[in-house]
Amino acid sequence: MKISVVIPCYYSEKVIADVVSQTRAELVASGYDYEFVLVNDGSRDKTFQAIEKLCEEDTRIKGIDLMRNFGQHNAIMAGLHETTGDAVLLMDDDMQTHPSQCLALIKGLEDGVDVVFAKFHIHKESLFRRCGSWFAMFTIRVLAGCPKGITDSNFLVMRACVRDEMLYYASSSVYIQGLIFRTTDRMVNVEVEHFDRQEGDSGYTLKSLLRLWSTILNFSVTPLRIASVLGVLMGGVGLIGAISLFVERLFDPSMQLGWASTMVAILVCSGVILVFMGFLGEYVGRLFMTVNKNPQFIVRTRRQCASLDKAGESAVGSCACSGESSSGDRVPCPTKDVMFDNQPVPFDDEGCIDAAN
Numbered sequence: 001m002k003i004s005v006v007i008p009c010y011y012s013e014k015v016i017a018d019v020v021s022q023t024r025a026e027l028v029a030s031g032y033d034y035e036f037v038l039v040n041d042g043s044r045d046k047t048f049q050a051i052e053k054l055c056e057e058d059t060r061i062k063g064i065d066l067m068r069n070f071g072q073h074n075a076i077m078a079g080l081h082e083t084t085g086d087a088v089l090l091m092d093d094d095m096q097t098h099p100s101q102c103l104a105l106i107k108g109l110e111d112g113v114d115v116v117f118a119k120f121h122i123h124k125e126s127l128f129r130r131c132g133s134w135f136a137m138f139t140i141r142v143l144a145g146c147p148k149g150i151t152d153s154n155f156l157v158m159r160a161c162v163r164d165e166m167l168y169y170a171s172s173s174v175y176i177q178g179l180i181f182r183t184t185d186r187m188v189n190v191e192v193e194h195f196d197r198q199e200g201d202s203g204y205t206l207k208s209l210l211r212l213w214s215t216i217l218n219f220s221v222t223p224l225r226i227a228s229v230l231g232v233l234m235g236g237v238g239l240i241g242a243i244s245l246f247v248e249r250l251f252d253p254s255m256q257l258g259w260a261s262t263m264v265a266i267l268v269c270s271g272v273i274l275v276f277m278g279f280l281g282e283y284v285g286r287l288f289m290t291v292n293k294n295p296q297f298i299v300r301t302r303r304q305c306a307s308l309d310k311a312g313e314s315a316v317g318s319c320a321c322s323g324e325s326s327s328g329d330r331v332p333c334p335t336k337d338v339m340f341d342n343q344p345v346p347f348d349d350e351g352c353i354d355a356a357n
Contacts, residue, residue, distance in 0.1 A: 001032055001087060002032070002033040002034065002035065002084070002085040003033070003034050003106065003157075004034075004036075004037060004089070005034065005036045006039070006079035006080060007019065007020075007036065007038050007090075007093050008041050008072050008076055008092075009047050009075075010040075010041050010042070010069070010072070011043045012043070012047055012093040013043070013045050013046040015093065015094060016047065016054070017054060019093055019099065020036055020054055020058075023036075023099035025099075026103055027103075030106075032106070033085075034060060035061070035083070037080075037083055040064065041069055041071070041075040042069030042070070048065045051303070052303050061304070062303070062304045063301075063304065065299070065300045066078060066297050066298060067298040068298070070297045073174040073176050076174075077166075077167075077174050080166065081167060083160075083163060085160065086159070088159075089156075092155070096196070097118065097154070101118065101155075104192055105190055108188055109157060113186045114159050114161070114162050114183075114184040114187060115159070116190055117153050117155070117189050118156060118192045119192070120191075121191055121193070147181070147185050150189060152177045155192070162183050171294075172294035172295060172296050224281040224285055225278065227281065231272070231275035232271065232275060234271035235267070235268055235270075237267055238264050238266075238267030238268035238271055239268065242264045242268065
């Protein structure tokens with residue numbers, strides 16, 4: 001079985017080589033074929049240079065450099081588009097999702113499930129992040145349809161059929177777990193150890209966490225339905241209040257009308273407005289989720305070095321270097337000089353290997 005390992009990279013120049021080498025060692029020792037897709041998500045340090053070096057050392061490593069920071073989940077989608085394996089392993093670049101734990105997830109697929117999520121017994125994160133994770137998990141269960149008893153995480157392995165279905169999603173607001181939950185319900189948890197971060201700090205801020213959480217709304221119209229229910233309840237309270245005032249007025253004609261009647265009118269009108277806003281929102285929400293076509297990601301450069309046999313079918317150091325949006329439009333850019341057996345490797349006008357020469 002071939003395992004595609006997708007790792008979104010963000011300011012990880014000092015640690016990404018260790019992540020790759022240790023993960024590769026685990027896969028090779030267990031007899032798995034492998035490929036790595038390393039996605040630089042707008043890092044301005046030397047992260048992509050480190051990725052390029054890894055590509056030169058191993059022909060089964062692909063490097064993707066995005067035009068700007070699109071976010072972890074969008075970077076994962078960019079990586080998924082490049083995978084060819086029978087299963088896809090998602091992990092982080094900071095050693096918290098440790099390579100020593102990946103085989104436990106892969107072996108979980110042997111039970112016939114489609115997705116295996118890591119479940120951490122002890123989280124090596126701050127109290128703030130743990131509280132945020134708990135709140136996100138609660139809303140995911142309510143809004144995104146997470147199966148009961150499943151704890152999601154970004155450390156997971158999925159079958160190729162799940163990946164293939166996820167790639168049909170075109171919206172720029174990406175939530176990987178939401179895409180998985182709408183694709184399959186055959187998933188399990190495997191308990192693994194959560195390690196300390198080896199280098200740097202988390203790139204998530206409160207603002208970016210809130211933005212990520214808001215993408216859950218792309219996979220549910222439950223909030224709009226809640227608005228409709230609240231509208232009905234408020235309208236019902238107002239109607240009951242109106243009947244109560246009418247009855248009281250019948251028995252006590254001298255009763256003064258004022259604040260109470262005003263509140264009744266406001267509640268009735270507000271309830272009716274919210275009901276119709278809920279109906280409209282239901283339609284607008286569905287249209288929004290369908291027609292929003294902002295790019296998920298834009299690729300600046302792709303890098304992969306391929307092996308070369310004597311017949312010249314492919315070349316060591318060949319580099320697919322192009323700008324590309326998620327729609328697939330290629331923009332060629334120069335390719336570095338590549339030598340094989342002391343002879344220059346020919347490239348065509350698009351920066352691809354010219355096998356004919």
